[in-house]
Amino acid sequence: MTPSPKGSGSGKDGAALVLFSGGQDSTVCLGWALDRYDRVETVGFDYGQRHNVEMQCRDRVRNEIARRFPAWSTRLGPDHVLDVASFGAIADTALTSEAEITMLASGLPSTFVPARNLVFFTYAAALGYRRGLHKLVGGMCETDYSGYPDCRDTTLRALEQAIRLGTEIPFSIETPLMWLTKADTWALTDTLGGAALVDLIVEETHTCYRGERGLRHDWGYGCGACPACELRTRGFAEWQMTRAASGKMSKGF
Ligand code: ZN
DSSP: OOOOOOTTOOSSOSEEEEEOOSSHHHHHHHHHHHHHOSEEEEEEEESOOSOHHHHHHHHHHHHHHHHHOHHHHTTEEEEEEEEOHHHHHHSOSTTTSSOOOOBOTTSSBTTOOTTHHHHHHHHHHHHHHHHTOOEEEOOOOTTTOTTOGGGSHHHHHHHHHHHHHHHTSOOEEEOTTTTOOHHHHHHHHHHHHHHHHHHHHHHHOOOOTTOOOSOEETTEESOSSSHHHHHHHHHHHHHHHHHHHTTOOOTTO
16 A cells, blocks of 8 residues: 655656654655665754653664664765744744644644744755755645645646756655655554564654653653644554454554
């Protein structure tokens, strides 16, 4: 069920830059890219996130991937962290301030940072231009986040075209999770790296909007109640049910 890469990326050739936050989705994307490309670098954005725990997860996840997957470690190149604090100052929402997470009149949650992915991919393209990395990989997904307009495939296809025109480089924006449910994402994790990658996601990645790391659930750490934790919980449970129905052992997760 591994989805085909979009854009020009296919086969084990080329070089990719993964938008990497230390969360579940971008970690799966990193594994996806390492499975396909000879050279993979990562980029993170420091825009004054409320929870520095996310930034702290990045190094641990990268180190664990290199340790657990020797074939991938030779392909994993440098990490880059770009300071986009001025963008964080503009996008004053629940993720970057102490405001409560609520639904706004627009129908979007207050965690929505306007145009974030447009900014991130544009920065990634500038970095990729310098580093010779023309496949830009991100964990955006329409299936669970249909309210986020900058996660939509049509938005990112238009941005890809703008980046190609603006750089005269055939960049591709690749979003392997775009049409997957959260249960599908867990299944993809298993396909890419088996129990070792599933365990890495559970133990090391951070998704919780509230920055909670004290509570350990079968799907990982988090408050268990915020929208991100609810999605992760439900997806894990659905994946486990699917596995049980197909007769696969749960391997103790
Ligand atoms: Zn949470």
